[in-house]
Amino acid sequence: MKKIGFLSFGHWAESPQSQVRSASDALLQSIELAVAAEEVGADGAYFRVHHFARQLASPYPLLAAVGARTSRIEIGTGVIDMRYENPLYMAEDAGAADLISGGRLQLGISRGSPEQxxxxxxxxxxxxxxGSDHAEMARDHTRVFLDVIEGKGFAQPNPRPMFPNPPGLLRLEPHSPxxxxxxxWGAGSRATAEWTAEQGMNLMSSTLLTEDTGVPFHQLQAEQIQMFRDAWKAAGHEREPRVSxxxxxxxxxxxxxxxxxxxESRSQDQVGHIDGGIARFGKSYAGEPDQLVKDLAEDEAIAAADTLLLTVPNQLGVDYNAHVLDSVIRHVAPALGWR
Structure with a gap:
């Protein structure tokens, strides 16, 4: 079975055409959409993180709230920009959100996208x-974060603490095993996918890649996924990785x-520029269910992934987006063997 979730940017705009007109609307409707997604049988609720934008930004209060309102679906991000993060404070926030949800957090992180x-x-x-740059700073923050969430003690305890300490060096709390x-890790290239595997992180691949070899997007992405899996095997990790x-x-x-x-039924891949380099953007899929089944069966990257995140037009409101999720799960997924 393929896991199917949604990914929301949480856009909001003071416009009569938008059903999400404030930051409050974006946050509260995100929670309600996660609840509705669980009810229609979806497997995950994922949220984008963008700073200085009229979109979702601070993920942990939202993740914790979704965790408290749901009981089954995975709860995640896609992705948190690690250039902005204090990795120790982040470890505490992530541990708390994961414990509130009962261990359902799937935390997508990355170097981030072009900024506002x-x-x-x-x-x-x-x-x-x-001698460093912003991309390496993001990786440095990530290395610290990955190290401290292992749960090993590293901090020297105060010999006269306010409360009794356990023996040895202290770890960050709350720790979530x-x-x-x-x-x-949100990887935008094949080389980054290999680095992701070496670090022992799951691969999160988006609707764009920051390179172009002239082949269709889904084939380039499938190549990225295979390179990730080959690098994972070469690294000798014991568990099976996940790919979205x-x-x-x-x-x-x-x-x-x-x-x-x-x-959107005529949508095609697009080639453009992002962060000063060439990029290939994947197309949208829209059509009658029978035609969608035929089109999606040819998408090599979807076939190679264990998790599919449906990007939702959140400004159309909770009810309509729940309808989209339900339509994919009931009319498309079974015919493709995803259910």
């Missing part, structure tokens, strides 16, 4: 060290679906 402001991480108090195996891909998929089963997404 110039070097926004500097406003958060972080800047690359001499097993969280280390549920960390994902993201897609925009809209079954047209009503007139409203056709009004919103009928034009």
């Amino acid at each position: 402001v110039v070097d926004g991480f500097r406003y958060f108090g972080y800047q690359p060290g001499e 097993g969280l280390r195996d549920r960390i994902w 891909v993201s897609r925009s998929i809209f079954p047209i089963v009503s007139d409203l679906d056709r009004a919103y997404f009928g034009g």
Whole structure:
């Protein structure tokens, strides 16, 4: 079985066309969509993290709230920009959110995407060290984070503490056992996918890759996934890794679906530029369920992944997005062997 979840950017806009007009709307509707997703049989609720934008930004209160309102689905991010993160504070927040959810956190992290402001991480108090750059700073923060969530003691205890200490060096609390195996890295290239495997993180691949070899997006992404798995095996990790891909998929089963997404049936891959380099963007899938089944059966990256994240148009509201999830799960997934 393939796990199917949603990925929401949590956009909000003060517009009559949007059903999400404030930050409060975005947060509260995100929780309600996670509840609705669990009810229709989805496997995960994932949220994007963007700073300085009218989108979801601070993930841990939202993850904890979703964890408290649901009982089964995985709860995750896709992705947290590690350039902005204090890795020790992050370890405490992640441990707390994971414990509240009963060990359902699937935390996607990465170097991040193009920003709303110039070097926004500097406003958060972080800047690359001499001879380094922002990408390496993100990896440095990640190494510290991965190390401390293992749960090993590293801090010298106060000989006269306010409360009694356990023996030995102290670890960060709260510690959530097993969280280390549920960390994902959002890789935008094949080389980064290999690095991800070497670090023992799961692979989260998006609807764009920061390289282009001229082949269709899904084939390039499938190559990335295979390189990740080969590197994982070479690294000698004991557990089986997980791989997710993201897609925009809209079954047209009503007139409203056709009004919103009928034009997307002609969607194609696009090649553009991001962060000063070339990138290939994957197409959207929209159409009658029978046609979607045929089209999606040819997507090599979806076939290679164990988890599919459906990017949702959150500004259309909770009810409509729950309908989209339900349509994929009922009308498309069974015919493709995903259910």
